[in-house]
Amino acid sequence: MADYHVGCGCFGIYAGTLQKPNMWRNKSEVTDEALGAVRDYMVQECLGGTDCSKATNGGYAWTLKDGRTVELRVSILEDKESKKTEAN
DSSP: OOOEEEEEEETEEEEEEEEEETTEEEEEOOHHHHHHHHHHHHHHHHHOOOOOSSSSSEEEEEEEEOOHHHHHEEEEOHHHHHHHHHHH
16 A cells, blocks of 8 residues: 655645655645644644633744754734724
8 A cells, every 4th residue: 555645845735645766646735724734733732722721822843954943833813803892
C-alpha cells in the first residue's frame, strides 16, 4: 500500500501518494482544508478550545539553521460588536 503524504508546492498544499524518487503519483489540492484543520488543532491544543478562557493566543516556534525563529500562532479575538452589546 502506498504511503499518503501532505506537502506544499508553489500553488498550495497537496495530499496524495508519492512514487520514487519523491514525485507525486497522484495528489489533490487541500490548502483550505489543511489550514482549517491546523487552525482547529491549534485552538484545541494551544488555547484549550473555543469555549476555554485559558488563553486567547498561543502557538509553536521553530529555530532555523541560521538561528532565526519561525512562529506559527493562533489568536481568538473578541467581536467588537458583542462587546458593545454586553456593555449596554
